[in-house]
Amino acid sequence: MSTFGEIVEPVSRTTWEDWDEVYAEENVTIIQWQLPIEIPKRIETLFILEGKFLSDFMKVQSRDFFKLINSNIGVNLHLYQLTSSDKYICTVKDYNLLKSSEIIELLKPFIYKSEDVITIQTKPIMEYQTASLGMQSWVIRQLTTSVPSKKTWDLNFAKLEQPNILSGVTAGAICLREHINLSATALVCYIEHIEEYQTNELLKLLEKFEIIDDTCSAKCSGILSSNLYI
Amino acid sequence: MEKNCIWKFCDENPLNEYTLIVPSVAVGNVGQLSCDLLISSLSMVKVASVYSTAQIPVIGSDPYNLKSGCLSTSCEIYKSVSKRICVLQLKSPLIFKYAKKFLEEIIEIFKEKIIKDVIILSSSYAHEKKHILSSPFRYVASEGSSYSDKIRNVDIVKHEDDTGELKILGGGFASLLYKICQESNLPCLVLYKYCSEGDNIPDAYDMIKILMTVCPLFSEEKDLFTQLKQPVSWTLLFGRPPPQNVY
Numbered sequence: 001m002s003t004f005g006e007i008v009e010p011v012s013r014t015t016w017e018d019w020d021e022v023y024a025e026e027n028v029t030i031i032q033w034q035l036p037i038e039i040p041k042r043i044e045t046l047f048i049l050e051g052k053f054l055s056d057f058m059k060v061q062s063r064d065f066f067k068l069i070n071s072n073i074g075v076n077l078h079l080y081q082l083t084s085s086d087k088y089i090c091t092v093k094d095y096n097l098l099k100s101s102e103i104i105e106l107l108k109p110f111i112y113k114s115e116d117v118i119t120i121q122t123k124p125i126m127e128y129q130t131a132s133l134g135m136q137s138w139v140i141r142q143l144t145t146s147v148p149s150k151k152t153w154d155l156n157f158a159k160l161e162q163p164n165i166l167s168g169v170t171a172g173a174i175c176l177r178e179h180i181n182l183s184a185t186a187l188v189c190y191i192e193h194i195e196e197y198q199t200n201e202l203l204k205l206l207e208k209f210e211i212i213d214d215t216c217s218a219k220c221s222g223i224l225s226s227n228l229y230i
Numbered sequence: 231m232e233k234n235c236i237w238k239f240c241d242e243n244p245l246n247e248y249t250l251i252v253p254s255v256a257v258g259n260v261g262q263l264s265c266d267l268l269i270s271s272l273s274m275v276k277v278a279s280v281y282s283t284a285q286i287p288v289i290g291s292d293p294y295n296l297k298s299g300c301l302s303t304s305c306e307i308y309k310s311v312s313k314r315i316c317v318l319q320l321k322s323p324l325i326f327k328y329a330k331k332f333l334e335e336i337i338e339i340f341k342e343k344i345i346k347d348v349i350i351l352s353s354s355y356a357h358e359k360k361h362i363l364s365s366p367f368r369y370v371a372s373e374g375s376s377y378s379d380k381i382r383n384v385d386i387v388k389h390e391d392d393t394g395e396l397k398i399l400g401g402g403f404a405s406l407l408y409k410i411c412q413e414s415n416l417p418c419l420v421l422y423k424y425c426s427e428g429d430n431i432p433d434a435y436d437m438i439k440i441l442m443t444v445c446p447l448f449s450e451e452k453d454l455f456t457q458l459k460q461p462v463s464w465t466l467l468f469g470r471p472p473p474q475n476v477y
Contacts, residue, residue: 161291
């Protein structure tokens with residue numbers, strides 16, 4: 001609680017830079033991969049999975065199915081390749097929102113090269129703005145670029161309605177694809193708790209995109225939903 | 231000048247004698263809310279969008295039309311042919327270290343499009359207002375601004391400047407863009423309002439009223455506020471209704 005006369009900035013503005021102070025960072029830093037990286041000749045689909053649940057879920061999956069090819073620990077970014085195909089998966093979580101466009105610069109060659117880009121992110125259900133009075137435990141919405149995907153992913157989710165917006169790395173990837181006239185789809189899953197009955201839909205999505213198979217979803221470790229350890 | 235942004239134009243026509251209105255991301259987002267009101271009320275048409283590393287990426291559905299299937303992004307440009315104005319609407323703040331190059335490119339592109347001048351809409355912290363009884367609005371007009379005479383006749387105060395360099399506390403990139411316009415010899419007017427964070431919709435209405443005194447965009451015969459149309463994206467601006475099962 002604030003004291004009388006104290007000027008309190010809304011939480012939504014805490015990430016913004018203070019333009020009135022001279023100490024604002026002016027140096028341009030470049031986020032880099034930890035290992036040397038070669039841009040593949042063909043990328044069928046680039047999946048960008050954002051959020052703690054999706055990042056941690058990918059981490060605990062079997063390495064037989066996909067392999068970790070590069071990372072940037074500073075922004076919790078990991079790049080995987082599905083062993084059986086030309087699909088790449090990028091996971092990102094807990095990064096500074098101000099670094100979003102720099103992360104996109106790092107992913108740019110992949111975003112340009114990929115035939116299709118699909119982003120999935122999780123957000124708390126309380127952030128979902130709707131006039132509907134009913135309370136749902138999960139909601140999935142989508143946004144697509146003006147150039148439609150050549151692939152028929154059979155996604156029948158409703159469009160993300162105003163005033164809901166997406167920001168960060170996933171938004172950056174979609175925005176970039178829109179500006180270079182290539183297809184991309186953003187999926188956002190608003191969920192309340194990371195409990196199995198709510199993540200079922202999310203796992204079905206990952207199965208649909210062939211990121212995991214039905215055996216993988218069973219390995220959704222209890223650690224993910226546990227709050228025993230940080 | 232090397233281009234750092236990716237521009238996507240849907241209308242390549244020149245913008246001769248147009249005025250470019252730019253909101254500075256500042257206290258209470260007053261500039262952006264005012265631009266939302268302009269775009270919605272004047273049924274302005276999108277002419278371009280810009281992708282830049284200088285902005286936090288944002289995407290959403292068209293904020294002005296529920297039926298539209300178009301994707302809305304962080305930086306979009308709208309125009310009104312009848313009013314000869316262009317609005318560069320921003321949906322997210324600029325990143326300080328990239329801002330200068332981004333704004334220089336914006337001004338260069340619009341100079342190529344032969345715009346007449348620039349109006350920057352901004353805001354400053356209410357607690358920075360020194361003269362309590364004066365108007366909450368301040369203005370700064372660069373040399374050659376066609377609005378200088380008009381604005382002097384309005385009951386708003388000229389920005390007080392002690393340092394020789396424009397500084398608007400809480401005003402975001404307004405002073406930087408003003409400086410770039412001056413360096414590019416493009417006439418520029420800055421309008422800002424002292425306000426606090428909260429429900430800043432009334433501030434946006436007030437801003438349009440002041441803007442009207444220098445740039446008559448709406449009919450003077452009718453009440454201004456009845457001519458302003460809030461965009462659909464303002465619905466649920468303060469959250470959704472409480473869920474029924476809490477009762």
